[in-house]
Each structure stands twice: as structure tokens, then as C-alpha cells.
């Protein structure tokens with residue numbers, strides 16, 4: 001099969017073209033439960049395609065093989081439970097139980113859950129910060145280099161949610177097992193001037209393909225370097241995953257991969273140019289935009305992200321954009337907003353965003369109250385994550401949680417970077433940030449509906 005084929009998608013279409021009556025899961029039977037659309041009719045799982053057709057799982061394997069080829073991996077797995085399940089399987093498949101893992105502290109909360117399940121002992125690598133931006137910006141390459149000479153397990157997140165891309169390739173080959181959460185960077189492998197994790201010596205890396213590659217929500221890929229034994233990863237995916245993976249989700253990955261090479265390469269290259277132009281335009285209008293030149297360290301900017309400072313409050317900007325211009329931002333923080341832009345956006349849509357931001361320049365300069373300060377140091381640990389998460393616990397209101405030991409990660413959302421890990425004391429700096437964020441209407445994963453935190457019961 002050539003890279004022009006999309007075997008899974010084609011097999012699925014050929015099957016539904018025959019309009020079989022379905023006596024199987026899912027219960028909506030080809031969409032009759034709801035208004036019909038092609039999505040509902042494609043909603044199938046675990047089926048034979050017919051007496052002479054291939055058994056679908058083998059088509060999935062073929063689609064995954066083509067994805068591995070496209071993304072420079074030895075083996076790729078399609079994921080239907082987001083990049084999250086990929087991160088879990090990647091860590092658990094790489095780590096001996098009770099083992100040590102070096103982790104960029106700005107990791108996603110899925111990494112915490114992997115440490116809980118595998119009883120892993122995290123050692124943190126400090127993230128970078130830049131004046132005027134209250135969010136972490138990835139681990140310094142110099143810090144990473146220090147651990148690259150150890151035969152240890154190391155995990156970093158690259159690119160960051162707000163669009164910082166570190167050149168991981170520039171620090172050479174790691175001695176140990178290097179894992180990259182590349183959830184936000186599926187497209188990096190398609191761009192000439194960026195090195196995806198696959199060429200930066202990673203043993204395994206995860207793509208949140210639904211974020212920038214256009215596949216359906218919840219889809220992602222776990223990639224293994226050539227020569228890496230697939231068994232532990234496959235086993236963890238089977239343990240953690242559903243037994244009824246959605247074929248529309250998997251087929252959307254097949255289509256996204258077919259588009260990625262070579263069209264995606266050209267499209268992303270052109271898109272990177274228009275993003276550079278957009279950033280320049282917005283700066284000229286008076287917006288403070290996250291750019292390479294404004295960083296106190298060397299890094300590149302992700303062409304999928306536009307991050308602007310909003311002293312008047314990211315939420316205020318997002319609300320105005322939605323209500324007055326019909327434009328929805330990706331996410332907001334206390335004093336920033338981030339926008340996700342891909343080659344699938346039209347010139348007209350980008351021009352609309354630019355025009356709206358031109359109208360809203362007063363929000364770029366108008367002062368608001370000082371944003372909460374993201375703690376530069378992480379809290380003291382008194383228990384390992386698993387002990388804290390699986391031991392006795394109680395719930396207390398966030399406002400009463402200072403000084404207590406967290407039983408779950410506490411992560412301002414999005415993007416879900418835990419400020420406090422289970423087993424750590426909710427210290428003053430973290431408490432202050434979390435409370436300010438919460439009182440300003442921000443969502444914190446780890447709080448229940450009543451705003452209470454799970455803490456270790458002593």
C-alpha cells in the first residue's frame with residue numbers, strides 16, 4: 001500500500017456503502033437514534049468487513065504502519081482517549097515500578113497519573129519563565145543536558161501550550177530513556193525549521209493529533225522509535241484503553257496522516273509564514289505578542305499558537321471576541337489569551353481575528369489588577385504521589401487548604417499543568433495562586449463541584 005492510501009477510512013466507507021443492518025454496538029444502529037449524518041453511519045467498532053474483506057483491526061495496523069512511516073517512528077499506535085492515554089502508556093511502558101523519573105515540572109497532569117499508577121519517584125527539572133508572562137515555558141536545554149548524560153528516564157513537554165518550542169535535537173543523544181509529550185506539536189515533524197521529538201532522540205513520543213492535525217476529538221498517536229520493543233506499550237494501552245475503539249475516530253487519524261504528507265508539509269510551511277506576519281501586524285497595532293525576540297532564552301515559536309498579553313484580563317478579551325465578533329479563543333489565563341491557528345483557517349478568518357484585535361487594542365494597554373504569580377519553586381514533598389493519592393483522604397474548601405498535603409494534582413485549566421502534586425504541601429505560593437485563579441472564575445482540575453480539595457487525611 002502506498003502513502004496515498006487511507007486503508008482504514010476506505011474500508012470503513014466501503015462497508016457502510018453496503019448499508020448493512022447493524023445488530024451490534026453502538027446502540028444507535030447507524031444513526032437512527034439521532035438525525036442522520038455520515039458521522040453516525042460510520043460509527044462502528046470491532047467488525048468484520050464482509051466475507052472477503054479484511055478484518056478491520058488488521059486495517060488499523062496497516063493505517064498505523066503508514067502513520068509510523070509519516071512521522072519517522074518504528075511503530076505508531078492510534079489513540080482514542082486523547083494524548084492522555086498515550087502519555088500514561090508511554091511512561092508506564094518505559095518505567096520499572098517504583099523507578100525514578102526526571103520530569104519537566106511543567107508537565108500535563110496525565111504524567112502525575114502515570115506516576116501514581118506506576119508508583120514512580122519524580123525528580124523535577126525547573127521550567128523557564130520570562131518577565132511579563134505568568135506561565136512556564138519548558139525546561140531549559142542546559143538543565144536537560146545535565147540529565148542527558150545519566151542512564152535515567154526523562155520526560156519533557158515540548159512544545160508548550162502557549163507555543164514555546166525548544167530545539168531538543170540541539171543537545172545531542174540522551175544516554176537514558178527520553179520521552180517527549182509532544183501533544184501540542186504533531187505538526188512540528190512537518191516543518192523544515194523545527195525538529196520533532198522523533199529526530200531528537202526520543203524513545204517514545206505522544207501526539208495529540210486532534211489538536212493540530214485536524215483529526216476528531218480524542219484522537220492521538222503514541223510513536224516508538226525504530227527498534228523499540230512494542231510489547232510493554234501495547235500492553236499498557238490494552239490495560240488502560242477501551243475494548244471498543246471508535247472507528248470514526250481511528251479513521252480520522254488515517255485521513256489526517258494521509259493529508260499530512262506531503263500536503264501538510266506545504267500547508268504548514270505556508271501557515272508558519274502567515275503566523276509570523278500576523279504576529280508582526282499585531283505588534284505594530286500595540287499588542288504585546290509572545291515572540292522569539294522577546295524571550296530571555298533561545299527558543300522558537302509554534303506556528304500553531306498566537307499568545308497575547310492582556311493586562312485587562314484574558315477572559316475579558318475572549319468574551320468581547322465571542323460576543324461582538326463571533327470569534328472563540330482557545331484559552332485564557334489571568335493576563336493572557338492564546339489562539340490556535342492551523343492551515344485549515346482561511347485568510348478571511350485570520351483577517352477577521354486581526355481586525356477584531358485591532359478594534360480591541362485598548363485591552364492590550366489598559367491596566368488591570370496584577371495577575372497571580374506562578375510559583376517559581378514547587379512545594380515540599382512529604383509523600384510519594386501514589387501513597388498520597390491512594391491513601392486515606394478528606395475534602396476541604398480550597399480557602400482552608402494552605403499547609404495541608406494534596407491527595408490529587410491541582411492544576412489550573414487549561415492546560416492542566418499541576419501546581420501541586422499529590423504528596424506535596426499546599427504551600428503559600430501555590431495556595432495564593434490557586435485561590436486568586438479560582439476566585440477570578442478560573443477552572444482548577446482537582447477541585448470538586450463545591451470547590452473542595454482532596455487532601456491526605458492524617
Ligand SMILES: Cc1ncc(COP(=O)(O)O)c(C=O)c1O
Pocket residue numbers: 081082083084085087107108110157161181183184208218220415416
Ligand atoms: C502537554 C499536554 N499533554 C497531554 C494532554 C492531554 O491531551 P488530551 O486532551 O488529548 O488527552 C494535554 C492537554 O491539553 C497537554 O496540554
